[in-house]
Amino acid sequence: EDKFQETIDQGIHILENYIEEMENSGKNSLNGQKAFKLYDTYGFPLDLTKEILEEKGFTVDEIEFNQYMEEQRERARKARTADSGWKNEDSIIDFSEYNSNFKGYELLNLETEVLGLFIENKSVDNISEGHEGIIIIKETPFYAESGGQVGDTGYIKNENFLGEVLDTKYAGNTIIHFVKIKEGNVSLGDRVSTLVDGKRRKSIMRNHSATHLLHQALKEVLGEHVNQAGSIVLPNRLRFDFTHFEAVKEEELREIEKIVNEKILADLDIKTLETTLEESKKMGVIGLFDDKYEEEVRVVQMGDFSMELCGGTHVDNTGNIALFKIISESSIASGVRRIEAITGEEVYRYLNEIEEDLNNLGNTLKTNREGLIDKAGDLMEELKEKERELEALKSKMALSIVDEIINDKKDIDGIDLVVYKVENMDMNSLRNLGDEIKSKLGTGVIVLSSVHNGKISFVSMVTKDLTDKGLHAGNLIRDIAKITGGGGGGRPDMAQAGGKDLDKIDEAMNMVENIVRKQLN
Structure with a gap:
């Protein structure tokens, strides 16, 4: 609630600035882009924008606003479909005559009948050992890739053959199984047993349920403007894309992760129900209602925390997710962020890897894990001290060649000009060297350069008597x-000054004499 009020207050402040701009410029209508920014960035409803503007005698360009809204919807649609590895147009086969019923919400294995067999886009009567093809069965426990959740793998078999299911996808409304025949051969009409890889499915279910908790946690921490813009649910990790206007702060990520784990530990029951699309809207279900849904929809509810439209498979209780850990947060497009996370066994494996790295680091630094931070601090301080000693040594070495540098000076119309490139010296040391040369030179122009840590530094000095003649170090x-x-x-x-192109430092130093002559003239 506090976060929402803070967001609204920000929006009102920005809208007041927009109104002041319109008053100063004599305009009477707020452009759609600004109205959309208020909506998209601050969750500021268009109706509220219109109401505040009307009170001040202004209007809003709703046509332009709707254009920006449609562009955002299109970006979100593209992001949601970009991860799919299979599209129906990838196939030249018409699978529409086959009706394959999904039973995988309740079952991971069942007996059924082979309805269709295909090899290289051709219908066949059987597939023999060593070959790969597509099998369509009357009923299937295998989940077909959709909604970001990857397809199931496992086995289809009977006493005459063993087929490994490599992937499961949709072709139109038909579920198709990509299979490699390991033993024997399978024929049309065969009765077969199916077996989903249960361990893999459970990992996928944990990750899918975690995306729902993550989605709601994002809304609570960042604001109601957050919406899903794509996802992929794998056995070993999840990826969730969402609309947001800036990078998620570290403290916000920690809060999001904390909320998700609190809901996992709360052992919330996960229930599903089928209802009408219109009824789901009345229930307050989270859904991207700009997308096309069937009239009958499936709602997944996690306690009183999350309620979304979803056709995927889920654990029965949030406690089955076990643990949730955010691995990364990044930008994938303008206004779209991405979180990658892990759950369950993967978190345990991740923590073990960190523990092993800490132990190895402790062995390398000759300390225990509890002393790592102090040891690292000590080492950093030692390193800084060595760097200071090194810089001091380099300065002394540079100062020792002051006379040599002065001996290379040129005479420009009676003015001493010193131009010299020093190796590996930072800006402070370069200035100190310049001061020393200036002190010994008495009168003249000095230009020094150096490359240090990949950066070019320049220093120029002009004695007071020569600035009066028009020479200007700046x-x-x-x-x-x-x-x-x-x-x-x-x-x-x-x-x-600083420079960028290392290859041109010599060219720049060679131009000093010409520039000095121009200033004198």
């Missing part, structure tokens, strides 16, 4: 740095 360094794709500037007597 302008000089700016023109030099520009050659390397960098920039900078400063006072007439001292300036510094």
